[in-house]
Amino acid sequence: MKRRKAIRNLVLFSLGTGVIYSCRDKYEAVKLLNLKYVQAKSEHLDLLDDLSKLILPFQMIPKLKDHTALPFILNNVDKILNAENRELFIKGYKSFDIEIAILTGKKYSEMEDEEKQVLLTEFNEKRLVASPAVYMVFDTIKSKTIQYLTTTEYYQRKVNYYEMVPGRYLGDVLVTELKNLNDE
Amino acid sequence: MSDNRYEAIVIGAGMSGSWVAKELCDKGIKTLMLDRGPEVKHLRDYPTASKFPWEFEFRGAMSAEHTKANPIASKCYAYRDGATHFFAQDDVHPYLQTKPFDWIKGYQVGGKSLIWARQTQRWSKYDFSTPDTNRFGISWPISYKDIAPWYSYVEKFVGISGEKDGLDVLPDGEFQPPMEMSVVGKHLQRVVKENYNDRHVIYARCAHLTDPQEIHREQGRGQCQNRTICERGCPFGGYFSANSSTIPWAHRTGNLTLKANSVVHSILYDDATGKAIGVNVIDAITKIQTKYFSNVVFLNAGAINSTAILLNSKSKRYPNGLGNDNGLLGKYFGFHNYRALLSATCPGFEDKVKEGRSPTNEYMPRYVNLNKDKDGFKGAYGVAIYTARYRKQEIKAIGTELVNDLLKDKNYEPWSVVSMMMGETLPKESNSISLDSSRVDQYGIPLIKFNVGYDDNDEKMMEHFYQEWEQIYEKAGFTNVERIDTGQAPGLDIHEMGGARMGKDPKTSILNAYNQVHTVDNLYVSDGACMTSTSYQNPSLTYMALAARAADHYMKRKGL
Ligand SMILES: Cc1cc2nc3c(=O)[nH]c(=O)nc-3n(C[C@H](O)[C@H](O)[C@H](O)COP(=O)(O)OP(=O)(O)OC[C@H]3O[C@@H](n4cnc5c(N)ncnc54)[C@H](O)[C@@H]3O)c2cc1C
Ligand code: SF4
Numbered sequence: 001m002k003r004r005k006a007i008r009n010l011v012l013f014s015l016g017t018g019v020i021y022s023c024r025d026k027y028e029a030v031k032l033l034n035l036k037y038v039q040a041k042s043e044h045l046d047l048l049d050d051l052s053k054l055i056l057p058f059q060m061i062p063k064l065k066d067h068t069a070l071p072f073i074l075n076n077v078d079k080i081l082n083a084e085n086r087e088l089f090i091k092g093y094k095s096f097d098i099e100i101a102i103l104t105g106k107k108y109s110e111m112e113d114e115e116k117q118v119l120l121t122e123f124n125e126k127r128l129v130a131s132p133a134v135y136m137v138f139d140t141i142k143s144k145t146i147q148y149l150t151t152t153e154y155y156q157r158k159v160n161y162y163e164m165v166p167g168r169y170l171g172d173v174l175v176t177e178l179k180n181l182n183d184e
Numbered sequence: 185m186s187d188n189r190y191e192a193i194v195i196g197a198g199m200s201g202s203w204v205a206k207e208l209c210d211k212g213i214k215t216l217m218l219d220r221g222p223e224v225k226h227l228r229d230y231p232t233a234s235k236f237p238w239e240f241e242f243r244g245a246m247s248a249e250h251t252k253a254n255p256i257a258s259k260c261y262a263y264r265d266g267a268t269h270f271f272a273q274d275d276v277h278p279y280l281q282t283k284p285f286d287w288i289k290g291y292q293v294g295g296k297s298l299i300w301a302r303q304t305q306r307w308s309k310y311d312f313s314t315p316d317t318n319r320f321g322i323s324w325p326i327s328y329k330d331i332a333p334w335y336s337y338v339e340k341f342v343g344i345s346g347e348k349d350g351l352d353v354l355p356d357g358e359f360q361p362p363m364e365m366s367v368v369g370k371h372l373q374r375v376v377k378e379n380y381n382d383r384h385v386i387y388a389r390c391a392h393l394t395d396p397q398e399i400h401r402e403q404g405r406g407q408c409q410n411r412t413i414c415e416r417g418c419p420f421g422g423y424f425s426a427n428s429s430t431i432p433w434a435h436r437t438g439n440l441t442l443k444a445n446s447v448v449h450s451i452l453y454d455d456a457t458g459k460a461i462g463v464n465v466i467d468a469i470t471k472i473q474t475k476y477f478s479n480v481v482f483l484n485a486g487a488i489n490s491t492a493i494l495l496n497s498k499s500k501r502y503p504n505g506l507g508n509d510n511g512l513l514g515k516y517f518g519f520h521n522y523r524a525l526l527s528a529t530c531p532g533f534e535d536k537v538k539e540g541r542s543p544t545n546e547y548m549p550r551y552v553n554l555n556k557d558k559d560g561f562k563g564a565y566g567v568a569i570y571t572a573r574y575r576k577q578e579i580k581a582i583g584t585e586l587v588n589d590l591l592k593d594k595n596y597e598p599w600s601v602v603s604m605m606m607g608e609t610l611p612k613e614s615n616s617i618s619l620d621s622s623r624v625d626q627y628g629i630p631l632i633k634f635n636v637g638y639d640d641n642d643e644k645m646m647e648h649f650y651q652e653w654e655q656i657y658e659k660a661g662f663t664n665v666e667r668i669d670t671g672q673a674p675g676l677d678i679h680e681m682g683g684a685r686m687g688k689d690p691k692t693s694i695l696n697a698y699n700q701v702h703t704v705d706n707l708y709v710s711d712g713a714c715m716t717s718t719s720y721q722n723p724s725l726t727y728m729a730l731a732a733r734a735a736d737h738y739m740k741r742k743g744l
Contacts, residue, residue: 054582054583055582055583055586056582056583056586056587056590057583057584057587058587060584060587061587061591072243075241075242076242076245079242079247079248079249080242080245080246080247080248081248082248117583120582120583121582124581124582142579142582146577146579146586146590147243148243149587149590150577150590151237151238151243151244152238153236153238155590156236156237156238159590159591159593160575162236162237163540164234164236164409164411165409165411168410168539168540169363169364169410169538169539169540169541169542170364170538170539170540171363171364171365171366171367171369171370171538171542172364172365172366172367172370172536172538173536173537173538173539174535174536175534175535175536175537175594175596176535178537178539178594179539
């Protein structure tokens with residue numbers, strides 16, 4: 001471990017600060033992104049954040065308890081999604097509450113957590129007869145929250161065993177003998 | 185030396201040009217090396233080299249705006265978050281296509297040596313004689329024996345990891361210790377050995393230092409750390425690039441002047457002496473034109489740009505481009521056919537994985553048409569074999585269950601394999617590049633126009649590969665076998681070759697056996713433009729060897 005640390009220190013580059021978003025400053029973080037297309041009101045930001053946390057509550061992992069995927073999701077929607085899907089997403093979060101009320105008799109924002117769970121399970125199993133716009137919100141939030149979690153430093157180091165300077169490669173190793181160098 | 189006069193001028197500071205510069209500077213020749221792109225200094229100019237995946241804005245994805253502006257570069261597997269700054273942007277560097285041609289460009293000091301995949305297989309005696317034995321194109325003016333010592337020379341300096349496999353179809357070189365095949369690679373190797381006499385699975389040789397020697401330490405380079413993010417530049421100098429190796433070496437001699445942002449418009453030719461006398465350069469930023477003069481010019485701007493510079497170098501004696509007496513300049517342009525893939529699942533080996541990341545892969549050298557074209561098509565192919573075992577991502581659930589699924593430790597998909605045919609394409613007069621003087625770039629230089637396509641021979645070769653490899657997979661017990669034709673356009677293989685081919689006869693070629701223009705003996709075209717045929721191997725090792733050999737030829741003529 002010492003050797004690897006030494007090698008890392010030899011690397012003459014700034015390692016960058018990384019982009020970590022915490023729940024507490026999510027409004028500020030979204031503002032800083034200067035989004036061109038996604039101009040969500042705070043009630044919509046809360047809705048999207050809530051969906052993300054219920055679909056994939058990675059905040060249960062102690063090291064990630066302060067994280068939110070919201071700014072990452074919105075940045076992706078704004079800059080990576082094609083125009084058609086982006087417009088659908090925007091339409092979807094604006095009409096989400098109303099549409100869910102028509103479908104279930106209750107606005108999403110007024111639901112208890114258990115009710116939300118039931119609703120999201122129906123979404124996930126594609127059993128809900130909702131509009132493509134509302135489905136675009138669910139599907140995008142699910143896939144982008146997964147991408148956020150699986151690319152966090154925590155996930156990359158502890159689950160994926162990502163190493164910048166492992167100093168070795170082995171082609172033929174028993175799964176049971178796999179080592180996480182990050183733990184050494 | 186006056187400000188604008190040098191002994192030698194090298195056009196292009198990439199893979200091949202940097203080798204010429206190193207060789208000349210080592211022997212005390214005052215050399216000017218020009219490159220159209222910006223300076224990229226080893227270490228200093230690798231802004232993303234040590235960035236972690238989670239430090240990128242989109243964590244591996246590309247913005248829609250960026251992809252829209254770079255529809256061609258975006259097709260390249262290495263054009264990804266963290267390396268885009270080492271690719272020339274499509275919207276800034278336009279070109280014309282009569283048939284689709286995906287031109288991937290690296291315009292900077294170091295050229296594409298910064299972003300290459302570092303595969304370095306030698307050509308064999310069979311490869312140099314394929315045009316003769318398979319009856320196409322023209323004969324090479326050189327054979328394996330001529331280039332073998334130069335392969336060794338370059339390999340020692342560059343540092344090539346590889347096994348001594350003892351195959352005459354893929355001669356051994358001066359190797360650093362090999363890396364380890366995957367368990368599935370070893371299985372395939374065994375199966376092929378048991379079933380075939382003429383085929384061999386090996387681990388592909390690559391330009392990575394696995395055991396740096398004194399010559400590499402002198403270059404300031406260290407051992408490869410298996411990060412496989414090489415296209416961002418390597419802080420360890422673990423792989424060979426002009427920036428980490430040949431350019432700083434040439435600089436240290438005190439004989440190199442390197443001018444970045446210097447777009448060579450044309451080569452100056454003197455009708456009276458019949459010699460190249462210098463170059464006409466446009467500053468990429470100020471657009472100011474300057475002339476530089478020298479006793480010898482080496483053209484190493486990459487096969488396409490070198491050919492274009494020759495075509496654009498017009499004089500009374502050469503109205504159709506320098507050295508173009510026979511009208512063949514720009515013709516017989518070649519590439520590699522990388523369209524055919526065969527994928528499969530590899531049952532068994534569930535208890536095994538790879539640990540860490542390998543910068544290379546399994547490989548099968550050519551086994552077809554060795555001594556004549558007997559396999560229903562002409563030319564050779566080899567096969568790159570990619571074996572992998574991916575982490576399983578179970579994403580069906582939501583909520584806590586989904587978190588738990590994603591966190592499952594040591595949860596893997598079955599092993600999988602994808603084999604890719606690396607096919608030789610036949611030199612054809614109709615596969616050509618030319619200049620369209622009705623359209624010019626930002627420097628007033630005519631745009632390059634491509635007329636390059638596949639033919640029936642390519643299709644037949646693909647069919648042969650599919651059939652042969654389906655049998656190999658069956659013998660290996662692989663399942664879910666699927667043929668894939670990526671349909672990719674020529675160019676995406678990024679192995680640009682020909683345009684000013686070498687040959688014995690000035691009537692049918694542009695260059696002689698030492699890369700000199702037949703009729704202008706102080707002008708060397710010492711990059712891929714010289715290739716008489718393409719064979720199937722990744723070509724840059726051959727380009728470097730030919731470049732060093734051409735520089736040596738010039739120095740021998742000078743008595744050095
Ligand atoms: C993603 C990728 C993977 C690759 N993988 C492999 C591999 O595994 N093995 C292999 O053998 N090859 C590989 N290649 C190809 C390899 O990079 C090229 O064959 C090699 O770089 C060619 O060397 P060169 O000197 O001819 O050109 P380059 O290295 O491209 O250098 C040419 C230089 O000339 C400059 N230039 C161009 N025009 C002008 C002008 N008008 N005036 C002044 N300067 C000019 C350019 O800016 C550039 O710096 C790969 C390429 C890419 C992009
Ligand atoms: S794989 Fe080796 S050469 Fe490539 S970036 Fe990593 S350490 Fe450098």
